[in-house]
Amino acid sequence: xxxxKFSKEHEWIKLEGDIATIGITQHATEMLGDIVFVELPENxxxxxxxxxxxxxxxxxxxxxxxxxxxGKVIECNQSIIDDPSKINSDPENQAWFFKLKIKDxxxxxxxxNKEEYDKFTKESAS
Amino acid sequence: MGFARVIMEIQKTALYExxxxxxxxxxxxxxxxxxxxxxxxxxxxxxxxxxxxxxxxVSHMGQLFIENNPDLTRELEKIIPTDLKNIKLNQSKYxxxxxxxxxxxxxLIITKVENGFxxxxxxxxxxxDYKIIKGALGNKFKLKLYKDLSxxxxxxxxxxxxxxxxxxxxxxxxxxxxxxxxYNGNQIYITRSGYTGExxxxxxxxxxxxxxxxxxxxxxxxxxxxxxxxxxxxLEAGLCLYGHDINETTTPIEANLKWAISKRRREEGGFLxxxxxxxxxxxxLSRLRVGIKPLGKIIAREGTKIFSQEKNxxxxxxxxxxxxxxxxxxxxxxxxYNFIKSGTxxxxxxxxxxxxxxxxxxxxxxxxxxx
Numbered sequence: 001x002x003x004x005k006f007s008k009e010h011e012w013i014k015l016e017g018d019i020a021t022i023g024i025t026q027h028a029t030e031m032l033g034d035i036v037f038v039e040l041p042e043n044x045x046x047x048x049x050x051x052x053x054x055x056x057x058x059x060x061x062x063x064x065x066x067x068x069x070x071g072k073v074i075e076c077n078q079s080i081i082d083d084p085s086k087i088n089s090d091p092e093n094q095a096w097f098f099k100l101k102i103k104d105x106x107x108x109x110x111x112x113n114k115e116e117y118d119k120f121t122k123e124s125a126s
Numbered sequence: 127m128g129f130a131r132v133i134m135e136i137q138k139t140a141l142y143e144x145x146x147x148x149x150x151x152x153x154x155x156x157x158x159x160x161x162x163x164x165x166x167x168x169x170x171x172x173x174x175x176x177x178x179x180x181x182x183x184v185s186h187m188g189q190l191f192i193e194n195n196p197d198l199t200r201e202l203e204k205i206i207p208t209d210l211k212n213i214k215l216n217q218s219k220y221x222x223x224x225x226x227x228x229x230x231x232x233x234l235i236i237t238k239v240e241n242g243f244x245x246x247x248x249x250x251x252x253x254x255d256y257k258i259i260k261g262a263l264g265n266k267f268k269l270k271l272y273k274d275l276s277x278x279x280x281x282x283x284x285x286x287x288x289x290x291x292x293x294x295x296x297x298x299x300x301x302x303x304x305x306x307x308x309y310n311g312n313q314i315y316i317t318r319s320g321y322t323g324e325x326x327x328x329x330x331x332x333x334x335x336x337x338x339x340x341x342x343x344x345x346x347x348x349x350x351x352x353x354x355x356x357x358x359x360x361l362e363a364g365l366c367l368y369g370h371d372i373n374e375t376t377t378p379i380e381a382n383l384k385w386a387i388s389k390r391r392r393e394e395g396g397f398l399x400x401x402x403x404x405x406x407x408x409x410x411l412s413r414l415r416v417g418i419k420p421l422g423k424i425i426a427r428e429g430t431k432i433f434s435q436e437k438n439x440x441x442x443x444x445x446x447x448x449x450x451x452x453x454x455x456x457x458x459x460x461x462x463y464n465f466i467k468s469g470t471x472x473x474x475x476x477x478x479x480x481x482x483x484x485x486x487x488x489x490x491x492x493x494x495x496x497x
Binding site: 033034036037039055057058059060061062081084085088 | 151162163167168169354357358423424425427447448450455477
């Protein structure tokens with residue numbers, strides 16, 4: 001998972017060439033509880049780094065999803081729209097949210113690696 | 127320059143440490159640190175209550191006792207619009223504290239007991255309710271808001287079998303009836319009631335025995351259930367949550383709770399806000415609480431605006447979530463009177479977009495009470 005980066009908003013991003021796959025972290029799902037609804041950006045739409053890129057809802061509340069990098073949405077994961085509980089069961093693999101053709105690879109640099117992210121979540125929990 | 131600050135210590139129920147040991151996630155609720163869910167999560171906890179049994183700590187709720195007095199029934203009827211003259215011993219009624227405009231200060235369960243009335247109040251309202259009731263009754267009545275009693279609810283189809291195994295006789299209680307029982311030398315009061323749409327019991331018992339009692343239930347296979355599932359369960363059952371579906375500006379008639387005002391009281395009145403409530407009953411009603419089902423998975427939260435198909439604003443949502451047992455998005459809200467018919471097509475505005483929904487009958491989930 002060395003090529004996976006993490007944001008402070010608890011998104012993960014995996015880069016392959018100039019295509020980024022984005023989802024939310026295990027830690028995020030544990031904080032949210034049972035997810036019952038997800039709304040993803042429109043295919044073909046442009047999203048901006050740290051901009052709004054959808055919503056996840058648990059039984060209790062709605063939370064915004066942000067994109068950690070800018071780009072154009074090329075694919076959304078229909079399977080999590082059909083069955084949002086997949087986000088709780090496998091958030092960092094099968095239940096990815098959307099894929100972006102990224103605008104600027106340099107935007108990745110400011111994100112955390114796995115070790116940094118784990119430290120970040122521990123610190124914010126204490 | 128500084129700011130004047132009032133620091134309110136957050137309160138804990140007698141089961142707090144036990145909740146913690148069971149892996150509860152806590153949220154502040156009405157001044158209490160309350161378990162919102164345990165390790166199973168809201169959906170599994172909800173389903174377990176419907177299929178089996180669940181135990182809820184609702185000790186944050188107010189337990190008020192008012193001691194008998196020859197004038198008590200007459201005075202209480204001035205602020206509570208139910209038939210207290212004809213209530214039977216150990217019978218419980220769902221009712222309200224109404225205000226002068228016919229709005230609701232709180233909803234409550236009042237039970238006639240041997241030496242007075244027991245009233246269960248919402249946690250967020252209990253202190254204010256005490257003042258209202260004390261103010262209305264005056265000093266010749268004895269009131270006590272118990273701090274040394276806990277309240278737990280055992281809910282679900284297996285509740286009766288499990289509780290009967292510990293306390294003989296509870297299975298003969300009828301829905302909305304209670305009695306005194308003895309448990310290990312302690313007197314406890316149990317009613318057959320709840321807030322889930324399932325058969326079950328509410329058990330009022332001393333703080334010092336609530337943890338051992340809960341542990342015995344757990345040893346019989348009972349799971350603790352958090353406030354998260356309590357909310358999805360009550361919403362599926364079409365039950366109101368005070369401060370959301372009803373408040374000081376909604377009348378019981380607007381809230382579609384006319385059934386809770388007994389016939390004699392509807393006709394005779396003599397309680398706060400009767401003029402408004404009577405005019406509501408006589409047809410001067412501009413809005414009504416209804417069930418609402420969005421067509422897709424979209425969830426309409428409290429405050430969501432409701433529109434007609436012609437895009438006119440006609441109301442708002444007061445509660446909305448995903449219903450685990452009905453497996454769809456469900457909501458309740460107020461709509462203008464022309465739109466209350468089941469099947470009426472409406473639109474819900476969520477994050478700037480309008481989504482189709484239908485007005486629907488309540489409850490979403492058929493209640494399983496033992497009458």
